[in-house]
Amino acid sequence: MADDEQLRAALVEDLDAGFEAVVRTHGDVVHAVARRTAERAADAEDLAAEAFLRAYRALRGYDHDRIARLDLRPWLLTILLNTARNDRRDAARRPRTDGAADPPDRASPAPGPAERAETTDLGDRLAALLATLPVAQRTAVVLRHVVDLPVAEVAAVLACSEGTARSHAARGLAALRTRLTSTEDTS
């Protein structure tokens, strides 16, 4: 797997070949964050693909110096989160007409967050509870604890100080622990 320095050199050498290497190297982390940002599992790959295409379009306008300075992973994740935010705004403005408005994730009606939080699998419950956190806390928890980014990168993606990033992640994690206990009590 290529490191970022090699990837930046590859992008300068041949943008398209280099970009394919970028997708192969950072695809997992971008997809994992997309999976925790998109409402439906089926949308996660679309969202990740769209974010990568936006990144490619941006790179076509960058000169070599700018590419040489790029911190690829936080840059890609920032594009991903902006893409997700734009998609949500667009979806709110115009209802979907492609028949995908209802979650066809599973054959049976998908359980809501509350019901999913009551399932016994810890991972399923956490995934459901994550969706109930305020956006900044959720994003910080996903970046810090799901995809295991260093605090400096979490701060770069959230465009805040490392202290604030750490605090968002800690408060989000604490809220998850509290809500886990309360759903255990009520079941």
Place this chain on the structure above:
Amino acid sequence: MTDPVLAALRDLAEPAPTSLAERVVDGWLRVPGPLGEVYAVVGDRGVRLLRPAAFAGELDAFLEDYRTRHGRPVRPAPRAPRGLLPALRGRGEGPALDLGDLTPFAREVLAVTARIPVGQTRPYGWVAREAGRPKAVRAVGTVLARNPVPLLVPCHRVVRGDGDLGQYLSGRADKVALLEREGVEVAHLEALAAAGTRLVGSDTTGVVCFPTCHHARRITAAHRHGFPSLERARDAGYRPCRDCRP
């Protein structure tokens, strides 16, 4: 001891499907076509673009144009998609196509055009009617002039309402050559058009067809009658063919 909540959170990081890179990066090919080499760009859902090399120019310029217009990266494809090479030799169902960037009307126009049989032609107005918008004749012409996948969607089989062959993406000479390869007697069609004949009927069956319909081509000279319009054929007691639907 590891924290079970932190461990469970890390387990939520499912790896990306292996298809993600294929979703994002398209592949290009240079393959033989009926009138010389063609360039094709293929995405994970199918062929996105096809152009005769002689028309598109240098490969590098073609690829750079693709990247600019579509904003998508493109690399050499590892292999041709299933069905592409046979389709370019005139055989088989053809490869999957990715026409997702087009409008619903444009996709319908191409779907109708794709159903015109080999060796037959249909007017633009017929395509408009079959696509559900009989008045959108000019719009059909625009869609076909921009057909992203000529040869695979045979826009060369769509001709003008007056019988003239009309224009083609890579020039009229290519349109003539493609139709002649499929067995269309272009000189005969042009003679009919010059004589004002749009449809051909048989007085034994009382059915009227487009001149290239396989039923029309079986009519013997003694029983063949030309008509300038469907109205005139109907007035003479003919009904339209159910296959070519004039």
